[in-house]
Amino acid sequence: MSSTKKTKKEKPPRELPGGGPVPVIEPGYTFASVTDKIGQIVLARMRAQGAAGWVPLSSLLDGLAVQIALDDSEVPPQRAFDLVMRYAAAQLGFEFKTVQTKVRRPRR
Numbered sequence: 327m328s329s330t331k332k333t334k335k336e337k338p339p340r341e342l343p344g345g346g347p348v349p350v351i352e353p354g355y356t357f358a359s360v361t362d363k364i365g366q367i368v369l370a371r372m373r374a375q376g377a378a379g380w381v382p383l384s385s386l387l388d389g390l391a392v393q394i395a396l397d398d399s400e401v402p403p404q405r406a407f408d409l410v411m412r413y414a415a416a417q418l419g420f421e422f423k424t425v426q427t428k429v430r431r432p433r434r
Contacts, residue, residue: 371418
């Protein structure tokens with residue numbers, strides 16, 4: 327009978343080899359400056375598309391919100407989230423990977 331030993335995943339070091347904490351963001355940047363830069367990129371892409379980028383997204387959100395509010399079995403909240411994120415990813419040029427989760431709905 328063989329024994330299997332579970333190995334723990336190694337956590338990344340919390341300190342640099344020479345000492346001191348691992349920086350979350352590079353020196354010279356702040357969380358505010360990183361947030362501002364991300365916002366500038368997103369807004370620049372959306373401005374380039376104009377209303378053609380916002381109107382379909384708001385229509386999609388509106389329609390899905392109604393289906394969720396009416397408890398439509400074909401559009402659970404996770405599916406609605408995935409649809410919106412895939413649309414946004416396609417419009418803004420980033421990759422979105424669907425996370426499979428099992429959503430339990432309360433029985434009536």
